[in-house]
Amino acid sequence: MGKLKVIKTGPMASLQDFGRFGYRRYGIPRSGAMDKEFMIAANKLVGNPNDYPVIEFALTGMELEVVEETMISVVGADLNVNGERNEIASKVSVGDIIKVSAPTLVYAYLGVGGRMKAQEDFGSVSTYTRARFGGLDGQALANGDQIETEGEPGKICQIPIPGRDQGDVIEIRIMKGPEWDLLKELPSLETFQVDGSSDRMGVRLTGAKLECDYQEIASSAVIPGNIQLPADGHPIILMNDCQITGGYPRIGKVVEEDMWKVAQVRAGGNVKLVLIDA
Incomplete structure (x- = not known):
């Protein structure tokens, strides 16, 4: 058992696990941690199973008070x-x-020994605020919230933390999407910048524009990692909280292993899309 009280937090702190699977046909996004390797590390450090919920926070730090003794980790x-x-x-x-600094990149994770008590919807406690699923009443964490754990906590473990040194230009591997042939030029020749409006729904790329024989497509299924191309030529990489269908051409798909890279690029960071064979 353990309990923490949130004293101060930013607007993008929430409880997340691996997310929801098998419910997109009903219009329910996957959600879940934006950097799964960091989430797993935060759990392992306090002896938890990989899939236990953690606190995900972005851009700003947090301050908490310990109400009942426990173990914590920060990645x-x-x-x-x-x-x-x-x-x-x-x-x-x-x-x-407890004070945790603003993340070194975009997203960071706080693990707590034991399983956090949270609202479970469709097999996950991941917070999805638009439908008020998961977390604490389906909302982002707020000052005064209390986070409790249940079950026997594990023990502090020493593990290597995944590296996140991305360099000046982050290369993101992509595969061709269903509407790839509409493009007039290859995105691998262009460098983009991450727009400051990016969030858990999508990462917007600005700077270079992609030209294509633009046409809106019939509303079709989309998944996290799909790259949509609006008429303005600026690609959008869909992320964990993305919609279920969309009408923009799907020119590509980010390989799953590089999704953490997309999530962790700060606003203004440089991104290059590199085409690989499927």
Whole structure:
């Protein structure tokens, strides 16, 4: 058992696990952690199974108070307990004040020993705020929220943390999409910048424009990783909270292993789409 109280948080902190699968036919997005490797690491550090929920936070840090002693871990940000820099995994006691810095990249994860108590919808506690699924009443975390765990916590484990050194230009591997042949030029020749409006639904790429024999298609199924091309020529990479169907040409699909790269590119970062054979 353990309990934390949120003292201060940003607008993009929520509970996430691996997400929902098998429900897109009903209009329900997958959701889930944007960087699964970081989520798994946050769980392993406190001895949890890989699929336990974690706190995902983006762009800004968090401050929490320990209400019942537990173990915590932070991956992708710095951890400070009672004013002192701490190891990324620690046992914390009642009254301790936990501060985690803004993420080094975009998304970071806080793990807590034991399974977090949360609303489960369609096989997952991942928060999807547009339909109020999962998390704490389907909402992003807010000041004053309490996060409780149940079951026996594991133990602090030492594990390697996945590297995230992406360089000046992040190469994203893609495969051809159903409407690839509408393109007049190859995206692998262009460098794009990530737009500041990007979120859990989609990452918008600006800068270079792609030319194509543009035509709206009949509303067709889309999944996370699909690259849609609106009439303005600026691609959109669909992410975990994306819609189920869309009417823009689907020119490509990001390979699953590179989805964390897309999620973790800061606004203004440079992206190059590199075509590979399926």
